[in-house]
Amino acid sequence: MGKALTSDSYEVDDGLDAMELCYEKGWTDGLPVVPPTENRIRAFLDYARLEPSEILGEIPERDRVITAEKLAINAVMAGCKKEYMPVLIAAVEAVTDPDFKFNHLASFGSPWPMMIICGPVVKELGINYGIWTMGPGFRPNATIGRTLSLLVSNCAMGYVGGIQRGTYGHPGRFNSMCIGENPEDFGWEPHNVEMGFERSTSTVTLVSVYPWIVTPTSVQMEPERILTALAGSIAEGDFFRGVYPIIMGRPWAEVFVKAGWNKQDMKNWMYENTMRSIASLKRRGRWGTYTSQFDGYGGIRQDIEPGDEEKYLYVWKEDDLDKYVFDTSAVERKKGIYFLVAGGDGGTRTCWLTPYQYSTNPVTRPIRLPGQR
Secondary structure, rough: OOOOOOOOOOOOOOHHHHHHHHHOOOOOOOOOOOOOOOHHHHHHHHHHOOOOEEEEEEEEHHEEEEEHHHHHHHHHHHHHHHHHHHHHHHOOOHHHHHHHOOOHHHOOOOEEEEEEEOOOOHHHHHHOOOOOOOOOOOOOHHHHHHHHHHHHHHHHOOOOOOOOOOOOOOHHHOOOEEEOOOOOOOOOOOOOHOOOOOOOOOOOEEEEEEEEEEEEOOOOOHHHHHHHHHHHHHOOOOOOOOOOEEOOOOOHHHHHHHOOOOHHHHHHHHHHOOOOEHHHHOOOOOOOOOOOOOOOOOOOOOHHHHOOHHHHEOOOOOOOOOOHHOOOOOOOOOOOEEEEEEOOOOOEEEEEEEEEOOOOOEEEOOOOOOOOO
16 A cells, blocks of 8 residues: 555545535535545556655645645546546646746636647547537546646635636636547647647647637638638637637648648738727727726727728737737737647537636646656
8 A cells, every 4th residue: 555645534424425525615616526535546546656745736826736645636526537647647737837827817807727638648538529529528528627627626725715716707617628639640730749749649738718719610611711710700809919729620620731731821821810900999998908098088098090990900910009908017928829620520610719818828748657757
């Protein structure tokens, strides 16, 4: 037997009493959980070849460390299989990475990390990357994502009454926000390769986002037509800076592959064409709100002036006028696009998500098999 577990233990009469105890202690997300018995916890730790006290990540903003024992407990409660542990370990490494800046999850804006799983592990674990990929119904997606939610709540104060201050909350936190990327090789550069790993190396990427938006795209399957619809939808959205996940089904991705477009071609087109006029930004009350001169009355106002309809700002291209629309005082942000292949093969819509606009960046970590740490 390995080292002793250090978490508090409780005696109850049966499984239902165990679930009620979890409710009483505030350890659930509102749904029932699997009772985390010592045998189950040890099975998860043994599979991952981890000692209970091994530190997987640190959150200095909350003066917390995430140990293997705490991860295993929350994974059991979420309904995971022990085989999911390598994915969960990589997710913990990502969410505790300094570049992710954990404290942004306390924002009034209610952001939540989307988890993108890529590589051979997608098929090995049966992670859904097809129809209904953003919804419930698949154990790996639902329970892997749920584990991160429970872990943040139970081990890092990420609950209402703790640091959680979201005005409206994020529906994706309940739906897990965990997707697989289509691992089939049809000429598309997969996300793990784009992030600098071998195709054979599975990865987890966490990117903090707002709820998804689905955009109608042209039934005429041509690269420019598809991207024109996307650029227009994103430009008329929140108009924030950051890294945007754009998810399209395989038929749409194949349009670009067959036309000879690679991901960089697609990004370059979007960078040059995702723009919004100053007049439109003023109509939405976005002009000057991040400057010290703006007060809504006597300072910078939203009045549309001659020429504003022909002047544009861009989501990804920088401009001298950015300070009037974007928070340029925020920490250095990565800007870009993650084109991902997931979802069903039918319909004429593409999904994209707005990144949280302040202090966070996406983080990708490799998934290591037991014994590879």
